[in-house]
Amino acid sequence: xxxxxxxxxxxxxxxxxxxxxxxxxxxxxxxxSGKTFLNWILQRPGQSPKRLIYQVSKxxxxxxxxxxxxxxxxxxxxKISRVEAEDLGVYYCWQGTHFPTFGSGTKLEIK
Amino acid sequence: xxxxxxxxxxxxxxxxxxxxxxxxxxxxxxxxxxxxxxxxPGKGLxxxxxxxxxxxxxTYADDFKERFVFSLETSASTAYLQINNLKNExxxxxxxxxxxxxxxxxxxxxxxxxxx
Numbered sequence: 001x002x003x004x005x006x007x008x009x010x011x012x013x014x015x016x017x018x019x020x021x022x023x024x025x026x027x028x029x030x031x032x033s034g035k036t037f038l039n040w041i042l043q044r045p046g047q048s049p050k051r052l053i054y055q056v057s058k059x060x061x062x063x064x065x066x067x068x069x070x071x072x073x074x075x076x077x078x079k080i081s082r083v084e085a086e087d088l089g090v091y092y093c094w095q096g097t098h099f100p101t102f103g104s105g106t107k108l109e110i111k
Numbered sequence: 112x113x114x115x116x117x118x119x120x121x122x123x124x125x126x127x128x129x130x131x132x133x134x135x136x137x138x139x140x141x142x143x144x145x146x147x148x149x150x151x152p153g154k155g156l157x158x159x160x161x162x163x164x165x166x167x168x169x170t171y172a173d174d175f176k177e178r179f180v181f182s183l184e185t186s187a188s189t190a191y192l193q194i195n196n197l198k199n200e201x202x203x204x205x206x207x208x209x210x211x212x213x214x215x216x217x218x219x220x221x222x223x224x225x226x227x
Contacts, residue, residue: 001173037212037213039213039214041214043156048206048217048218048219048220049156049206049208049214049217050217051213051214051215051216051217054212054213054215060215090155092155092156094156094158094214096211096212096213096214099158099172100146100158100161100211100214101158102148102155102156102157102158103155104155105155105156
């Protein structure tokens, strides 16, 4: 199985500060199609996960542009340019290139 | 709009079985696989597997190859997760999500409690 390693485990940031979350995979996520199926989702407290980013860097239409995704092969990053209160929750990366697996999550708290 | 609506919470005893549902609406059900994800209390997300909604073929992650059954009622745009011979460690919230590669829409989750 592809192991997804997320760091840090938690973040405590003030409103307006930038955030950065790393996700590393144990194998390249570049598929035979030439696409990389690395996704980011956010699970707010008491809610089901919500989609944020697919194929490394593509934002879903409803996601604010303060979010961005980057990376390739085995190293990926989710960035929030300026954290807002609604961004609190647990962020997960997960891959769909191989048999799907999730990262262990990064908890974002607001100071 | 696209929605996945799951059935309600369950309280079961060890050894019992349960079947939870995930009803899709707002899209053609057979255009996307349906995946299942487990979240134990206070823990992260664990991938269980998926079912091909065109063929009905399920694929299970290693930890879910016994006691777990994915099925469909295509005419009702509904996917099911059945858990047999329930154990305490099955206590968790179970989510369905559309598609294998993107998982772009998620159900609200079903909280399952297994306790004697």
